[in-house]
Amino acid sequence: MKRTCSALLALLCCSLIPACSRPLPTRCVITAATRVDSPPALTPLAEYITDYLPVGTAEPDKHTNSIRLTLDTTLSSEAFRLEVRPSGVDIAGADYGGIFNGIQALFRLMPSEIYAKQRPERIELTDTILTDRPRFAYRGMMLDVARTWQSPDAVRRFIDLLAYHRINKLHLHLADDEGWRIEIKSHPELTEIGGFRGGDSPVRAVYGKWNEKYGGYFTQAEIRELIDYAAVRNIEIIPEIDLPGHSRNIASIHPEIRCNYPPDTVSTNGYDYRSAWCVAREENYALLSNILGEICELFPSKYIHIGGDEVDFSQWKRCPDCRRLMHRKGMTVPSELEDYFMNRLTEMLAAHGKHPGVWNEAAASGEFTHDCLVYGWQHVKANLDATEKGYRTVVMPGEYFYFDMRQTPQEDGHDWAAIFDAKKVYGFDFAKLGFTEEQMQHVVGLEGTFFSEAYVSHHPEQPDYLDYMCFPRVCALARIAWRGNDEGWDAFYRELVDEHYDRMAAMGIRFRLFPPKITYRDGVFTAATDDGSQIYYIKEGSDDEHRYKRPLHTDQPHLYRFFTRYRTARSPYVADKSYHRTIVPAFTLTTSMGESSSTPYSNAEKYKGLSRTRRACRQQDWIRYDFANAVRCREMYLQTGNRQLPKTIVTTGYAEVSYDGERFERAGELEKGSITLHPDRPIKSVRIVSTCNDNGTPYVTIQPPRIKPIL
Numbered sequence: 001m002k003r004t005c006s007a008l009l010a011l012l013c014c015s016l017i018p019a020c021s022r023p024l025p026t027r028c029v030i031t032a033a034t035r036v037d038s039p040p041a042l043t044p045l046a047e048y049i050t051d052y053l054p055v056g057t058a059e060p061d062k063h064t065n066s067i068r069l070t071l072d073t074t075l076s077s078e079a080f081r082l083e084v085r086p087s088g089v090d091i092a093g094a095d096y097g098g099i100f101n102g103i104q105a106l107f108r109l110m111p112s113e114i115y116a117k118q119r120p121e122r123i124e125l126t127d128t129i130l131t132d133r134p135r136f137a138y139r140g141m142m143l144d145v146a147r148t149w150q151s152p153d154a155v156r157r158f159i160d161l162l163a164y165h166r167i168n169k170l171h172l173h174l175a176d177d178e179g180w181r182i183e184i185k186s187h188p189e190l191t192e193i194g195g196f197r198g199g200d201s202p203v204r205a206v207y208g209k210w211n212e213k214y215g216g217y218f219t220q221a222e223i224r225e226l227i228d229y230a231a232v233r234n235i236e237i238i239p240e241i242d243l244p245g246h247s248r249n250i251a252s253i254h255p256e257i258r259c260n261y262p263p264d265t266v267s268t269n270g271y272d273y274r275s276a277w278c279v280a281r282e283e284n285y286a287l288l289s290n291i292l293g294e295i296c297e298l299f300p301s302k303y304i305h306i307g308g309d310e311v312d313f314s315q316w317k318r319c320p321d322c323r324r325l326m327h328r329k330g331m332t333v334p335s336e337l338e339d340y341f342m343n344r345l346t347e348m349l350a351a352h353g354k355h356p357g358v359w360n361e362a363a364a365s366g367e368f369t370h371d372c373l374v375y376g377w378q379h380v381k382a383n384l385d386a387t388e389k390g391y392r393t394v395v396m397p398g399e400y401f402y403f404d405m406r407q408t409p410q411e412d413g414h415d416w417a418a419i420f421d422a423k424k425v426y427g428f429d430f431a432k433l434g435f436t437e438e439q440m441q442h443v444v445g446l447e448g449t450f451f452s453e454a455y456v457s458h459h460p461e462q463p464d465y466l467d468y469m470c471f472p473r474v475c476a477l478a479r480i481a482w483r484g485n486d487e488g489w490d491a492f493y494r495e496l497v498d499e500h501y502d503r504m505a506a507m508g509i510r511f512r513l514f515p516p517k518i519t520y521r522d523g524v525f526t527a528a529t530d531d532g533s534q535i536y537y538i539k540e541g542s543d544d545e546h547r548y549k550r551p552l553h554t555d556q557p558h559l560y561r562f563f564t565r566y567r568t569a570r571s572p573y574v575a576d577k578s579y580h581r582t583i584v585p586a587f588t589l590t591t592s593m594g595e596s597s598s599t600p601y602s603n604a605e606k607y608k609g610l611s612r613t614r615r616a617c618r619q620q621d622w623i624r625y626d627f628a629n630a631v632r633c634r635e636m637y638l639q640t641g642n643r644q645l646p647k648t649i650v651t652t653g654y655a656e657v658s659y660d661g662e663r664f665e666r667a668g669e670l671e672k673g674s675i676t677l678h679p680d681r682p683i684k685s686v687r688i689v690s691t692c693n694d695n696g697t698p699y700v701t702i703q704p705p706r707i708k709p710i711l
C-alpha cells in the first residue's frame, strides 16, 4: 500500500501531540483513517473502493469512521440502500451487485477526480440517505473485437467505463468474418491464423488497413482474467461466436466447412465469398462441439451467444448436400436449415448447462427454443415480434442503440440504421413504440453496441473513435436501463453537463460534446454553447484553431467551421449552410475496370448514387471524370468506396488533373481511397490512378464528385 513520507509524519504527529486533535466532524469525512468493513464475500468490493478513495492507509484515530458494506436480503436483486452520516457510510445491498451499485452511487456524491484514481486526501460528504434499484436486470453493451482487435488492457478500460455507468453485461463479439479472437486449445489454428488479417494471412484485411499483417486474440488465460476483472465490477461477460453466417474467417482456415459447390471466384476476384457453415456436413458439428465446449467451460455466463444473423441462404440453396438434407427432413424453406443448425448448437450448449443467446433472425420463425435470449438488433419491429412470441428479449434496435452510427450527417460512422445522438437514445420509449404490458414482461433489458468496422480513426488530434462514438450515448443508455426517462431530456442534459462531463473527463474518456449553436446573419457569425465548453473556429485553407470570443464579421461564411472543446472532449464541426453547398456539373465517367451492369456509370453521372466497376483494381487502372464544361471550384472531393466503409476503395493510388482534357498532371496521393483538390484553375478532367494490385473486394465503388463552388 502506498504511503508517502509526509503522510507518515503527519500520522506520527497526530498520534503523539495532543494539540493535533480536532473536534469531531459534523459531516462525513473520508480520509486515510477511514476503514472499509465488509464480510469476506465482499472483500473484492472493499479492495475496489481502496483503488479510488484514500481509505485505510493511516492508523485509526478518534475521527476514524467506516464505510460499511452489508448484505440485506430484504432488498431486491441489485438494489441498494446508501446512508451517509458523520459516523461513516453504510451501503446495504441484496447481493454483490446491489452493493457495487451502492458504491457507484457513493462515488457520484464525491468530487469527480476520484474517477482518475487520484485518491484525494479528504472527501467531505453531506448527510444522504438513498435507496435505488434498477429498472432492468440486463443493462448491456456489446463490443466488437472481431473486426478490430482490442487488447486485454483496452477491454479492461472499457469494462471500467461501463461499470461506472452500472452497465452489468458485456457482450463480447469474438468471431466474425474478419477475425477469430478467442483461443480454442483444440484448434490453435483458429487464432494463430484467424486472429490476424492482411499481409500473408489468408484472412484478408478488409477495412482500413491494407498491406500490413495486424491483429491479435485473447488467450484463455487472458479471457479468464477479463472475466474476473469484470465480475469484480458486477459485469458478466457474455461471449459471442457468430454462427452459421459471418464465418468467412474460420472458413478461410477450414474451407471444408463450406457448402459443397465450386466457389464463384471469377466474379469475386478470386475471393471465395462463401461465409456460412454447411448445415448438412456432419463433421461440422464435431468441430463446433469442440469450439463451443471450450467456450462453455471458459465462461461462467448462463448464456452463450451463437449469432444467427444475416445468413446468406443462397449458399444453402446452391449446395446439393443442404438440399438433400432439406428433402430428407421435409423442409420447404432454407430458413428451416437455420432452425436445424441452431437447434444442434443449442443441444451442445445444453450438454454444458448453457443456453443460447441469438440475434433476432434466429427466432423469427418462432420455432427456436424459448429457453434463450433474443437480441433484437434489426429494428424496433424485430423486438416487438420477439416479445410478442414470448421470447425473453434484449432490446437493442440499431436505430437507437448502434453506437457505430454517426451522430450528425457530417460526422464519422455508419448510417444504415439511423443518424442519432445521445438525445435520441435517451428518448427511447417502449410505450410510444407499441410495446404492450404483456410484451414488457418479456423485455429483460437494453443493450448498446459498438461494431468496429470503421474503428480506424486514431488521429492524435481527433478524439478516440470508440470513446467519441460511445459517450455520452452510453450515459443515456445506462440511464434509461437503470431508471427510465421520466425526468425528461432537459433535466438529463443538465445532469450530463453539470456532472457527467467532469466525471467522464476524470475517467479519461474523450467524449463527444453537442455542437455549438451558430447563426450567420447580416455578415456576422455568432456562436454559443450552454455546456461551459470553449468555442473555436477554423478558416478554410488552414488548420489553425482560433478561440471564438466575440461575434465574427465576414462576408465569406462558407469558409468557417466552429466546434467546442471541454477538457478531454470535443464537439463535431458546425458550419453555415453555405459551407456545405455543392454544384453538380455534367460529366462522363469511364474506367479501365469496366462497368457493372447492376450499378452502371449513370448512377454517379446523375449524382444519384454509386457506380461500380466490373472487377477489382490492378496497378495503373484508372477512373476518369470528364466534365462537359471546365469546372471552376474551390474544392473538389473525389472518393472511391463508401464513406466510412472503405472496403471497396482504390486502396492506394493518386489523382491527376487536366485543364485541357488531354495533358494530365499529378495532383496528390489518395488517402483511404479519396482526395480533396483545391484547384486554382478550371478543371476539364480528373483521373484516379491505382498503384495497388487487388483491392481485396470484387469491385471498386465510384462516387460522384463533391464539388464546392467559388462563392
Ligand code: ACM
Pocket: 309, 310, 359, 377
Ligand atoms: C448485426 O448487426 N448483424 C447483429
Ligand code: ZN
Pocket: 258, 259, 260, 277, 278, 279, 280, 281, 315, 316, 319, 320, 321, 322, 323
Ligand atoms: Zn451445404
